[in-house]
Amino acid sequence: MIEKTALNSGWTLTCNDTGRPDLPDAMPATVPGCVHTDLLASRLIPDPYIDVNEITNDWIGRADWIYRCRFEATRDDSRVQELVFDGLDTIAVISLNGEEIGRTFNMHRTYRFDVSGLLKAGTNELSVTFRSAYAYGAEMEKHYGYRPNNYPGPGNLMRKMACNFGWDWGPTLVTAGLWKPVRLESWNRARLAETRVSATLAGSDGLVKVYARLARHGSVGPCRLVAAIGGVTTAVAVAASEDEVSFQVILPSPQLWWPHHLGAQPLYPLTLTLIDEARGDRLDSFERELGFRSLRLDTSADEHGSSFTFVINDVPLFIAGANWIPDDCFPSRVTGERYAARIEEAKAANIHMLRVWGGGIFERDEFYEACDRMGMLVWQDFLFACAAYPEEEPLRSEVEAEVRDNVVRLMPHASLILWNGNNENIWGFDEWGWRPIIKVGESWGLGYYLDLLPRLCSELDPDRPYYPGSPYSGSMEIEPNADGHGCKHIWDVWNDVGYEVYRNYIPRFCSEFGWQAPATWATIEESVHDEPLTPQSNGVFHHQKATQGNDKLIRGLAGHLPEPKTMDDWHFATQLNQARAIRFGIEHMRSHRSICKGAVVWQFNDCWPVTSWAALDSAGRRKPLWYALKAAYDPRLLTVQPRDGGLAAVAVNERTLFWRAKISGRRLKLDGTVLAEFEFWRLLCDRFESKEFPLPEDIVRPDLPNDEVVVVEILDRRAFHYFVEDIDLALPAPRLAVEVTAIDGGYAVKVTAQNFLKDLCLMADRLDPDAVVDSMLVTLLPGESHVFSVKTAKVIEADDIVVGTVLRSANDLVAGLR
Incomplete structure (x- = not known):
């Protein structure tokens, strides 16, 4: 059996830069980790997430670093002894006992080195020298020539997490280090060198496909590979002359x-055991949990162009999704528990797919395992984003090795539903001015997306769909970001126009669209210490990485909300506008379910405290957008949409049962006076369907547009429609009553509206940075009440619920304008 010895302790770190005499000769190092986290732990650098400290740490990525450790070992010439590095970031030379054993050039690969002849009995010295990614990138630019890149740094010339070099939501913190575990493995006779497992359906039965490649040592005879799952055991002989075996297991x-959102997530433990046939003892084993489901991506032509529909267990889905970026600039800090907490938050927001974006990393196993357990679908990008990539050596071989490593590692996961070739690179070549820069005949990545990657996926993981890019229209003959084909990104809305323009598009599938807002107030206060805090103060402005981002925040308010005069109002107004923009876009797309089959908002999470498109900030605190996503992605959605010159109530049902109930509606003055009403006894919306109900003429035609609202209801679902935007709406100054009652784990805060309150929000972090509120963006008619449930360990009283600070509404921003 394989013996595994972890080598994650006893490491030291040295800066290999004579220009840093202020640093000790050696400092303690943590593995897994990186240079930045070790320097932080030794209090040798300021926290780069705080204020403008990022810029004082720029030198770290430009220096070379040496990790060293000593470990005890026993030499055994009858066994193969290998050093295994699960993740090295990135350009490294590895030496054992003073002798070089290998060089690495890829953050996204696992490396294995045979050290049988070098290992000493007793103490051994291991060192890993990391070269500056900047220095290596400069060499590679000379080697390949220039390739366009939408962001700074040489991330497209090497296989390293691209967003390390800075993005429009992330800092420039160029890391180096052993970011995944290290171990010494010792084995004899044979081991499983590669194991590929997939689980699909064959009719009503489960079908497990197994491929295994063996590594052998010495004169080992025949072996037996035994698969056990769900009470079914299958044994296959592997002759002494064979190194490969493939077979299938049927689970009835x-x-x-x-x-x-549709059902349970049963997982079946699979165990593969490699047995020496002659001796009968176990040589190696492989364990995974498998889920059985069918999967296809329907891209067939239809009357609208060509579809882009995920079909799981023969059900065509509307995907309620969000883009996932690395959850920390230093990925080794993301624990399994943190992965699970973030995915739970996505699930609670009614998200059922996360797209792992191509400028980051292939996440660790714990991420995909948590998605399997929680029923969270995963769209996995290959790691190419917003740049042109050379296809020459040595990059091409690194790409192939990386893809083989990660496809094999991740393919057993039921949650994984797509391999995607790249993020925005085909679009960039077609529309971002790359064509004149890239010389005729010069590679830019297309050969990866249309040839290498699909060939590798077909070879290794043929039961899972591959798609060349996001956005991509299915053919190089069609513009890559077309409405009628494939997947689309909508970015003119944030960059150039107002969010009302979302209604100009009915994409087949929208895999990116987003709107910015600052982090929660508590997160800003923890990360920025400007006095006073303003949108333009040094720290706040530094934590805004988008080009003209603050200007776009204000421009995006135009026509919707007034320009804020105070920091508190700026913070709330921009957060409210973000929530409204994305809810507006999602409800529009879902109302066209027959054409559009997915909305994947940019983005779910953050890697550091920043003004960004995220719903959950870097501290894991919910922005108002999180609550908007929960409402807009509700499996049973009621929304009011313009149709044929009038208005329609649109019911959208993603549940497995039909939705049949009375639908009613009213046109009211804001003071609650009913001006018109209707009632229809049975509206039937079948499962996986959207159903439109045209609203009567007396409902859709206002008398005083600035003082009226339409309210439509089906059971406990309610939708509002306003005839003018808030800036023109006669919202009164808020009048309300607050009651606070202790409950288990916190408090119930009951708010009773004494006049019309629009988008009422209880900003729980203003009470306690650790507090969490269950609901937000609540609209109340005069006399109605809503109870906010606040989880907190802090004592709260009614006087703490300060209107205009803790309790916010659109009324605060616009009352008194007219």
């Missing part, structure tokens, strides 16, 4: 694995 009638 397994329970189906579903995304969380």
